[in-house]
Amino acid sequence: MSEFKQVTISKAANVYFDGKVTSRKITFSDGSFKTLGIMMPGDYKFATNEQELMEITAGECEVLLSGASDWQSISAGQSFNVEANSSFEIKAKTLVDYCCTYIS
Template sequence: MAEFNNVTVTKAASVYFDGMVTSRKVTFADGSFKTLGIMQVGDYKFATKEKELMEILAGECDILLPETEQWQTIGAGESFYVPAHSKFEIKAKTLIDYCCSYLASE
């Protein structure tokens, strides 16, 4: 899906890691939401509340998912899931444009 229709966008950005990562919330009519963001080159550790689908729209990064010891390279057009209530690491090799979908826990 290249665009979202009939949504509400929160104007104020969420800013993390001293401005190195930013995102904006997009809320759909059914109450579900996603965030659209930019990640500067760097190393980051994130914690999740909900299950997440991270789509890399542009750029390249290495990820270390929960309960794994092997880093994976993810690039533009690829995605990965992160379980709820977990932590994961990202090494952004380039500027990353991403979309994060928050999924109902199963």
Template sequence: MSEFNNVTVVREANVYFGGKVTSRTVIFEDGKKKTLGFMLAGEYSFDTGAAEIMEMIGGAMDVKLPGSDDWKTFKAGESFEVPADSKFDLVVKEYADYCCAYLEDGLPAC
């Protein structure tokens, strides 16, 4: 079990795809935001505003990242990055418990 300490949590859920994807927004002391989300089985497409780091907490998702034709599976403890202003496709076979960090300043340079 891991925790975020000294944070603010927005009470209202963020709801997507008719509730098959939901998340709660967590705001850190430095103003940075993450969402803790849960996806039921399904196929989803997401558009990013800011760049994102998606970290799998539980379950798994198959992901096709922008500019790629390949699908890759990410499981608990694994993560992937998505550039700003892009689109990525997901397939969740059972469920996915995830944490999404928003990088307002963009992804770190390689």
């Protein structure tokens, strides 16, 4: 799906890592939400509360899930899941455009 319809979007961005990662939250009519974000090239670590589905819209990254021993290479069009109350490390090899779905 290339666009999301009938959503509410916050005017202000969420800013992480001195702005190297930014995202905007969109909320659907059923109360569920996603964030659409950008990562500049770099290494980041994120903690999760809910389960997350991370879809990479553009760019290339490597991901290390908490407890995993191997990094996964993820490219545009691919996605990965992260468990709730967990964490993951990500190396953005290029600019990464992503869509994160929070699954509660």
